[in-house]
Amino acid sequence: MQAPSNIQLIGDEVAIAWPDGAESYIRQEVLRQMSPSAETAGERDVFGNQYGGARKSHSGVRVTGWERIGNYAIRFEFSDGHGTGLYTYDYLRKLGEAPSTQ
Numbered sequence: 001m002q003a004p005s006n007i008q009l010i011g012d013e014v015a016i017a018w019p020d021g022a023e024s025y026i027r028q029e030v031l032r033q034m035s036p037s038a039e040t041a042g043e044r045d046v047f048g049n050q051y052g053g054a055r056k057s058h059s060g061v062r063v064t065g066w067e068r069i070g071n072y073a074i075r076f077e078f079s080d081g082h083g084t085g086l087y088t089y090d091y092l093r094k095l096g097e098a099p100s101t102q
Contacts, residue, residue, distance in 0.1 A: 001072075001088070001089040001090045001093065002018065002019045002020075002089065003019075003068065003071060003089060004016045004017060004018055004019075004074075004089065004092070005017045005018060005019050007066065007074070009028075009063060010025075012027055012028055012029070012062075013025045013026060013027050013028065014026050014027075014028060014031055014063055014076075016092060016096060018093070022093075023096075024092065024093060024095070024096020024097070025096065026092070026095050026096050028061065028062050028063045028078075029057070029058045029059055029060065029061050030095070031063065031076060031087075031095065032058040032061045032063075032076075032078050032080070032082060033056070033057065033058045034095055035076075035082060035084075035085035035087075036085045036086065036087060036088075036091060037082070037084040037085035037086075038052060038053070038084075039052065039053070039082070039084060040053060040054065040082075040085065041053050041085075042054075058078075058080065060079075061078050061079050061080050061082075062078065062079040063076050063077070063078060063079075064077045064078060064079050065077040069086055072088055072089060073086040073087055073088045073089065074086075074087045074089075074092065075087070
């Protein structure tokens with residue numbers, strides 16, 4: 001997956017332009033809710049048991065910044081202090097295609 005060609009905040013959404021011309025629009029609170037961090041998504045041990053993680057509503061949470069991580073991910077910072085999830089480009093593309101993000 002290629003890196004986004006542009007990322008902007010537009011209203012309550014993060015708009016992502018992809019090199020192939022596609023665009024993704026993901027509500028900021030959904031982006032926070034779907035964080036791939038261990039704090040939010042939890043972790044699984046070698047037996048498949050999940051520990052931690054709590055997918056809950058993050059109504060009103062806003063993106064306050066972001067940075068590219070290598071050639072594979074974006075790390076977003078949120079108004080609630082969260083900033084540990086690494087959103088791979090593939091994951092962002094899938095979030096942008098999901099009906100719950102719009």
